[in-house]
Amino acid sequence: MEILEMPIVSLRHPGITASGMFDEMESLTPSDVSSAPPLKDQISFFRPSVQLELENEDPKSAKALYIRGWMIDTRYIFIFQKCLPALSSLHSINLWNVGLTGSTFAALLVILRQCYSLRSVVLDGNPIAGHPYYQLLSEDSPFQNLTLRNNKIDDAGAKLIGEALSTIKKSNKTLMTLNLSFNHITDVGAGYIADGLRLNRTLVWLSLASNQIGDQGATKLAEVLAPFALTHGEIVERRILLYNSQDRQNSPSLFRRPDSKSDRSASQIGSNTALDKLDKTGKGTKGTSKKKEKRDPVVPEKLLSNTQIQQKKDEARTGRKGSLVTDVRLSRSKMSRLGKDKRVMTQEQEVPEFLNPLVDFVEHQNGDIYLSGNITLMSINLTRNKITEVGLRAFHTAVQTQIQNARLSSDGRATSGLLRLAISRNLFPGTCETYTQLQKLMLARDPVSRQRMVCSPSPGHHDPQTQS
Template sequence: MCVGANARDKCRVQSIDDYQCSGSLEADFPQLCSLMKIREVPVVTSRIQTSTSPSADRRALEASQSQVWCESAMTTWCPKPRLQVELDFEDRQSVKEVKISGWKVDSLMVQVLSKILPSLSHLQSLHMWQVGLNDRTFASLKNTLFLCSNLRTVILEGNPLPEENFHLLMGEDSMLTHLSLRNNRIGEEGARLIGSALSTTRSANRNLVSLNLAFNSIGDAGAIHIAHGLRLNRTLLCLSLANNHIGDAGAAPLAEILAPFALTHEEVVERRRLLMSRSACPSQATAADSKCECPLSVPSSSSLEPNVGKGAKGSSKKKDAPKKDEKPVGGHTGGGPGKREEPKPAKKASDTKVPRGRAGRSGRKDKQPLVQESEDKNSAVQKSPEPTETVSPLLDPGVQHTGGRVIVPGNTALTALNLAGNKLTERSLPLFLSSVGSQGKGGLLHLRLQRNCFPPDCDTFLKIQEMMSLRDPLNRSPSGQVDDVQGQAA
């Protein structure tokens, strides 16, 4: 049965390529499955979001970010294949969230999703739990996700891939902000690819703020790769590495990047390259110089020298320049303070009989917009390279040179780190105590180290707990009841 205003036209469609999606998943999904000759079509069930108040949105955001702590997946098992949809409004075209769990998404179903998901303009979240993806279907799905303009959250759990190409969801062109890859058997190679996606000396992910890698097989070697990716990443806020067989060897580099650390040779070389790139145009070196661009600089004394002896033009530009630049031009006849130079445009304008005072003022009105316009253009041009400079810790103003090494401030962007359920011993704890303690303002607000290989009454662990309790702004339960519940869920 055809649904929608163009029901007859849709009935005549012979292939999925010719089908025009209406934006209503409930109407388009059965039609597309029929065109792909899928025998068992999953049932679409939808519900409307109950509240859109600011407090509800805030609670939803906190729940999304706290996923790195609560490791129990919010998945429901259905006896029959079912597509769960959450609507933003009563309008059937306002699909906000799609959940697929417990049934296989084969190549035919991926083609259906590739057709329908980009047409959902309100889609923000996609949950896929144990859907049997392989490398081929994952690659096709990844391309589809990048076509969803408002998609920001992807939960892809229980889908191990032989090639471990999950890092493709974290490329520089990815707009995802929340990504969960729990229980995907990610090992050392997958962790290496993910670490490189977080950052290298030449690139860094700038959108992902929450990454859940719990219940994988990252191990010590994989944790080292993740820590290396966190060295120059200043976007990620929440990271979960719970239950990943990580021991002291893997925990040490994770603790070290939280405090100031020395750059590697490769990072030092890249820092020099960036500094040389900035020195090619000194106006990019400081915030004060950022007001002007080298080729178009007006206030520079060197740019004023060709105007010496040109009468009104030279004097008007000189008045707009800083006072420091006026002194070298003092050799010019009548040069000196700006007030003495004002009458000069009147003297040169011999064809007019306007009094000197008016001529001086009119000269300023004529010239000032030109100079102001050039400064506005310069500042507009200068704004473009600023994001690339600010996101690179290699150019951090707090860089220090000590003992022949280049020391950069540690990663204080990361606010939540979950290492619960691993193999850490008491030897790792002093590193975290020292690193987090050195961060001062900012830095980690949540550090979970429960269920590792040290007694819960360990003195260093208790000190870490006390320190994190003081740093945690969301610690609403002094008795620790909330932490106990989350710890059990983890």
């Protein structure tokens, strides 16, 4: 392998934003524009370069890698394989216009999965035949932020991404932000993305700016935010999940403490009084030995004494034998021998127990089963598309429904649901009543800037984006 020209690795310019992406122009305030880097620095920003962000002076403490305009082929993939997994603090990688192909993308994906602290991946300006980007959204993917701008993603690619977000059988549980702006997604592709948002409960920020989405696609995206009717396949899957859950609860187990007397088996009725006394006094395990022994074989509960039954219950609560806590500790010891303690601790802290949204509370209306809408998604960017007042009304209705449901909710989550809607530079007139009403609703819900106009008319009208 011969590399005739080695790229010069330099420290990243301090004037560039930490996210490595240019902010949307409509979201910039005058103070932001005045603090932008000079024009000379902006031009040099797009020149082929390799830049690093370091936590300290140690080169191995790189936390972000930026490669722009430098063509990456199999030779550099080999270098990445040797270097990137060794950077234990690397949490962000930005590859802009590096000429990725199907083969280099597949090899790069294997390397990125070995970077256990990596959370943000930016692959802007890398159109690839077949649109394999959905592989970054697999069910076991650790990435939280993904940017795929200007990759010529069409409706076929949007379908793959939508299926990666969620289906009735699986769902992505880690991705929080997804940027699909400057692509070729139409109403059909927006419908696929909306289908992926039906059962996805982790994505909080979505950008579909500068695409070809009209009223049909905007309506489908808005319908996901409010309660929607389940399809036949979703109803069947819901019944299967409920049946399996009820079957597990009703199955006898030595380590499951009965919740009520009706839950207890007939063989335990004779010892109910003794068990209750042991629970109140807490003296059931006084005479038991504390010495660790091998796991006892499964014995029918009716053959165990009261003291043995109480010991089994204590072990289930404390996790000393056969519990999930023990399994986690064993897996941690195994990973430590492989030098992956950091990855295990991160997964234990960040990955909560996943509950399928299909088992949530539903309502029956006119023979249909309605599931509560997606209130996890808090920000949508649909600027520079082909949306008219029809699509605008769909979002207005969805936001109103979320506000009403939040006020009636028992847990008091008054700010749940969509908090920011960027829908500027579309085809609706700025004088329409729906625009004015939606603008008031979103300005009251936007926690970042209540003075910013979140909706704006078409380019032909005055657009007061920034008001002091």
